[in-house]
Amino acid sequence: MDLLQRTAHEVRDLMRKKEISSKELTEAALDRIEKIDGQIEAFLHTSRERALTWAQEVDKRLQEGQELSDLAGIPMALKDNICTEGIPTTCASKILGNFVPPYNATVTEKLYQGKAILVGKTNMDEFAMGSSTENSAFRKTKNPWDEQRVPGGSSGGSAAAVASSEVFYALGSDTGGSIRQPASFCGLVGLKPTYGLVSRYGLIAYASSLDQIGPLTKDVEDCALVLNAIAGHDPMDSTSAEGKEVDYRKALISDVKGLKIGIAKEYFGEGIDEAVKRNVYAAIEQLKSLGADYEEVSLPHTEYALPTYYILASSECSSNLARFDGIRYGYRTESYDNLTDLFVKTRSEGFGEEVKRRIMLGTYALSSGYYDAYYKKALQVRTLIKQDFDKAFEKFDVLIAPTTPTPAFRLGEKTDDPLQMYMSDVCTVPINIAGIPAISVPCGFVEGLPVGLQIMGKHFAESTLLRVAYTVEQNNAYHKERPAL
Structure with a gap:
C-alpha cells in the first residue's frame, strides 16, 4: 500500500534502481482495484492480462539496460471517452x-510508445456532461476523502482512481473544468492545457472547440512528466497547434521572485465559500512572502461565462452527438416501425437525462x-471574455482564483437542480472559453475535504503555471496527504 501511495516519479526511480519491478507494481495496482474499487467505483473496465504482459515487457527492457521513458512500467488509467483499440470505450453511456x-x-x-501500463478505463459523467460523475449510465463514483460526497466531474473516475492510489496518474478531459474541478475535490494536481497543445484525435467529442485532454496526478512533477x-x-487533429517541443521538467523550479500575480476579483464574489477563500488567500500570501507581487484585477465579462459556455457547449454537443443513431455502431433499439422510429427510440433509450437536456438546449x-439570438451572441461574448484575459495578461504573468466555489458536495445534493450543478463550474468555464491553460493544485483542507488553488496563464504558458504550482507545492505538504480508505 505504501508503494502505491507514492508518486510516479518516485516509483520510476525505484524501478531504475531495480528495487521493484513493473510487474510487481502493476499487480499491486490491480489487486488494490480489486480490493477497494467496490467502495469507490472509479473503474468501468480493467485489463489485467494485457497490463501484466506489458509490465513483463518493460521489466525485460530494464534488465537489458535499455533507456526507457519517465512513465515506462507505471500503471495508469484513461477516462472512458479516450479511444483504446480492443478495449471498450463507452463514454459511460x-x-x-x-x-x-x-x-x-x-x-x-x-503513452503506449512510452511503455506506460494501462490498467483500465475510468467512470465519468455520460459523454462528459456533468460536474459530479453522477450522470454515468453504469455507476456513481465516490470521493475517496468522504464516500458520501462526489469526486467531481466529469473526470471523477480518473480523479478518484488516482486519489485512492489505484493508479499513479490518469488522463481526463476538460470541457468546462472537468479535470480541474475533480482535482480540487480529490486533492490532486489537474492541468487543463492550452487548446491545441494536446491532440484531441480519438477523444469522443462533447464540445469540440472547448474539449482538452490533460493529466490528473499526485504532484506537480508527475504532471510535468x-x-x-x-x-x-x-496531423490527425486539425486544431492541433504547431510549435517547438518543450521539456516541462525544466519548469520545476521553486522560485516566484518578481512574478506578477493578478487576483481575479470576480472569482471571489457571491457563492464562494469563505473557508475556500481563506485557503486560497493564504496560498497567495505565501507566494508574496516568496517574492511575488499581487494585485486585484477585474475580468468584467466573467458573469456571462456560464450562460455563454452552456449555449456553446450544448450547441456543439447537439451537432456532435447526432452521429449516435443506431445505424453504424453502438446501441440500437430492438423494435421500431421505420427509420425515423429507429432514430427516436434508439436515442431516447440510449441517452441519459442530462445528455438529452443538453442536446435539446443546443438544438434550440x-x-x-x-x-442569431443565442449561438451567434454567445460567440460574440466568447470574444469579449477572451479579450478580458488578453488584457489582464499584458500586466500579469498569472491569474489566481479558487478552482471551485466549495469543497466536494454530497452525493445527490444537486442532482434535482441542474442550475445549481452548473454553478459548481463557475470558476473553471471561462478558461475553456478563452482557450488558455489552467492548473489546480491543493492549497488546504476544509473540514477534512481538499481545496484547490487555480492558476491561469496566457496561451502556451504551461511552463509558468507549473513553476508557480511547484512553488506552492514545495512550501506546503497538502499534496502528501492521502485519504484513509
Whole structure:
C-alpha cells in the first residue's frame, strides 16, 4: 500500500534502481482495484492480462539496460471517452455500451510508445456532461476523502482512481473544468492545457472547440512528466497547434521572485465559500512572502461565462452527438416501425437525462430564428471574455482564483437542480472559453475535504503555471496527504 501511495516519479526511480519491478507494481495496482474499487467505483473496465504482459515487457527492457521513458512500467488509467483499440470505450453511456474502438487516440498511442501500463478505463459523467460523475449510465463514483460526497466531474473516475492510489496518474478531459474541478475535490494536481497543445484525435467529442485532454496526478512533477508524454502537434487533429517541443521538467523550479500575480476579483464574489477563500488567500500570501507581487484585477465579462459556455457547449454537443443513431455502431433499439422510429427510440433509450437536456438546449440554440439570438451572441461574448484575459495578461504573468466555489458536495445534493450543478463550474468555464491553460493544485483542507488553488496563464504558458504550482507545492505538504480508505 505504501508503494502505491507514492508518486510516479518516485516509483520510476525505484524501478531504475531495480528495487521493484513493473510487474510487481502493476499487480499491486490491480489487486488494490480489486480490493477497494467496490467502495469507490472509479473503474468501468480493467485489463489485467494485457497490463501484466506489458509490465513483463518493460521489466525485460530494464534488465537489458535499455533507456526507457519517465512513465515506462507505471500503471495508469484513461477516462472512458479516450479511444483504446480492443478495449471498450463507452463514454459511460448505454448508447456506446458495446463499443470497442478499432484505433487508439493519439494520447493513448503516445503513452503506449512510452511503455506506460494501462490498467483500465475510468467512470465519468455520460459523454462528459456533468460536474459530479453522477450522470454515468453504469455507476456513481465516490470521493475517496468522504464516500458520501462526489469526486467531481466529469473526470471523477480518473480523479478518484488516482486519489485512492489505484493508479499513479490518469488522463481526463476538460470541457468546462472537468479535470480541474475533480482535482480540487480529490486533492490532486489537474492541468487543463492550452487548446491545441494536446491532440484531441480519438477523444469522443462533447464540445469540440472547448474539449482538452490533460493529466490528473499526485504532484506537480508527475504532471510535468505526463504533459511531456502527451503534448505536441498531431496531423490527425486539425486544431492541433504547431510549435517547438518543450521539456516541462525544466519548469520545476521553486522560485516566484518578481512574478506578477493578478487576483481575479470576480472569482471571489457571491457563492464562494469563505473557508475556500481563506485557503486560497493564504496560498497567495505565501507566494508574496516568496517574492511575488499581487494585485486585484477585474475580468468584467466573467458573469456571462456560464450562460455563454452552456449555449456553446450544448450547441456543439447537439451537432456532435447526432452521429449516435443506431445505424453504424453502438446501441440500437430492438423494435421500431421505420427509420425515423429507429432514430427516436434508439436515442431516447440510449441517452441519459442530462445528455438529452443538453442536446435539446443546443438544438434550440441552433434552430432557425434563434441562431442569431443565442449561438451567434454567445460567440460574440466568447470574444469579449477572451479579450478580458488578453488584457489582464499584458500586466500579469498569472491569474489566481479558487478552482471551485466549495469543497466536494454530497452525493445527490444537486442532482434535482441542474442550475445549481452548473454553478459548481463557475470558476473553471471561462478558461475553456478563452482557450488558455489552467492548473489546480491543493492549497488546504476544509473540514477534512481538499481545496484547490487555480492558476491561469496566457496561451502556451504551461511552463509558468507549473513553476508557480511547484512553488506552492514545495512550501506546503497538502499534496502528501492521502485519504484513509
